Amino acid sequence: MADLRKLAEFGRRVYTRLFPHLDVERALPDLIRQEARARGRPAVLSVAEAVAAQGKRLVPWAMLYDLPVGSEPDTYQVCESVYRFGPGGEGGPPPAHCPFPHPQPTNVLCLFGFWGLSCELEQPPTGDRDPATVVTETDPPASxxxxxxxxxxxxxxxxxxxxxxxxxxxxxxxxxxxxxxxxxxxxxxxxxxxxxxxxxxxxxxxxxxxxxxxxxxxxxxxxxxxxxxxxxxxxxxxxxxxxxxxxxxxxxxxxxxxxxxxxxxxxxxxxxxxxxxxxxxxxxxxxxxxxxxxxxxxxxxxxxxxxxxxxxxxxxxxxxxxxxxxxxxxxxxxCLAGLRIRPARLPAQDVVERTEP
Structure with a gap:
């Protein structure tokens, strides 16, 4: 638990450095959670390549923590998600967003505050071709x-x-x-x-x-x-x-x-x-x-x-x-978050046959 608290503090520090404008800092978490609730699936965040004067800049995007916390991790109130999905919890597939109300508006330790757990991240390389959506269009045995x-x-x-x-x-x-x-x-x-x-x-x-x-x-x-x-x-x-x-x-x-x-x-x-x-x-x-x-x-x-x-x-x-x-x-x-081994196949009942009028 102590390591998780410290990681949340670190992730929040990086988050506030990346988004210094208060409007953006506050709006992003709401948009991410609204997307998850509306679609019933995690939001997909696409990261553009960050380039600084010294070269490419490494950002630990998955470790970003977008909930407001202070500098004393020991004071963070623990969200029920930590007990539900952490060690000794019931486990199971994680939902698209945190299903538990937070006890207070700040200083909350919630697993869904980390972007790598709340979202699907993608960081597709730039290049002279479109990012791949599937490994291959053909159907050989997976290997x-x-x-x-x-x-x-x-x-x-x-x-x-x-x-x-x-x-x-x-x-x-x-x-x-x-x-x-x-x-x-x-x-x-x-x-x-x-x-x-x-x-x-x-x-x-x-x-x-x-x-x-x-x-x-x-x-x-x-x-x-x-x-x-x-x-x-x-x-x-x-x-x-x-x-x-x-x-x-x-x-x-x-x-x-x-x-x-x-x-x-x-x-x-x-x-x-x-x-x-x-x-x-x-x-x-x-x-x-x-x-x-x-x-x-x-x-x-x-x-x-x-x-x-x-x-x-x-x-x-x-x-x-x-x-x-x-x-x-x-x-x-x-790569793209949507990259698959093979193209997604529609179930038979979802395939609509088209006929000439």
Missing amino acids: VLLAAGSDLEPEITVRHVSALRAALGAAAVASPTIDSSTALAHALAGESMDVAYLYCHCGYRQTSDREPPSSYLVFGGGHVDPLDVDAWTYAPWPSRHWATRRPLVVLNGCHTVDVTSGTLGNFVEAFVRRAGAAGMIGTEVAVEQGLASLFMESFLARFMRGATAGDALRRARWDLVARGNVTGLAYTPY
């Missing part, structure tokens, strides 16, 4: 390519792979041996997966005090830099890589370092703009391998069965909240 780094904790990795195969089907999860950047390049060469899941350590290096840090993925004894991904688009990948089946790339690490938008953004540009992915999901802070595994098991179970990326991410965050953890708020979707 995940799980590229795991060999230096991860092996027992957790084995359990994670087994859990994914049990949930999605053994044939749906390919897990080749990845012990070098060359092996990863060849694993990602074809159009055989709907999710390219890179489960590994991530680090960064800084070549100059004036340059943002450059991030890299760790596979065996080799490092994979965004420049490497760019080089793969020339060889060994074909010239029109992922042309018809554009997977969602997931970067999930057990010790992902605190990255800036300059570092994570470089991988977004490399995989989405250059390699042709439909989008990317990455972490913004350090995450522990076990929690990272649980979160992705929850997300992939829903996404691979047809849920949108936004809905699957929001529900996976709530799943971790039920375990007493808010790590899910650290995952950022660089």
Whole structure:
């Protein structure tokens, strides 16, 4: 509870910095909740790329807290939502908005105050093409390519792979041996997966005090830099890589370092703009391998069965909240919230046959 209180204070400080105009600060939460009540589903918030004089600016959008609170977290009144959906609660699917009245207008700790829990967020990369709404229009069997780094904790990795195969089907999860950047390049060469899941350590290096840090993925004894991904688009990948089946790339690490938008953004540009992915999901802070595994098991179970990326991410965050953890708020979707594996199919009773008069 203490961590949740502190996170609310942090999220509110960021919120007030982003929206210094009082009218906007007060109007946004009302609009978000009005949208959820009117439509019976969470509001979708689309985030444009923020650029500052120093370069891209990282904003932890999912951690924003839009309810007014002061600087003493210990004084916050706890909303019933924390007990209902937190550890020891009844659980179940979270509603579109908080179903409980707040005891006072300020200093309330409510799970629905966090944007990552109350809304479906999307941060589609800019580029020269429209953001993808589906991985592919065709209907091959759904598939995940799980590229795991060999230096991860092996027992957790084995359990994670087994859990994914049990949930999605053994044939749906390919897990080749990845012990070098060359092996990863060849694993990602074809159009055989709907999710390219890179489960590994991530680090960064800084070549100059004036340059943002450059991030890299760790596979065996080799490092994979965004420049490497760019080089793969020339060889060994074909010239029109992922042309018809554009997977969602997931970067999930057990010790992902605190990255800036300059570092994570470089991988977004490399995989989405250059390699042709439909989008990317990455972490913004350090995450522990076990929690990272649980979160992705929850997300992939829903996404691979047809849920949108936004809905699957929001529900996976709530799943971790039920375990007493808010790590899910650290995952950022660089894609449309409505991205799906396949186009949504209308139920037979909803299909209207048109005939000539």
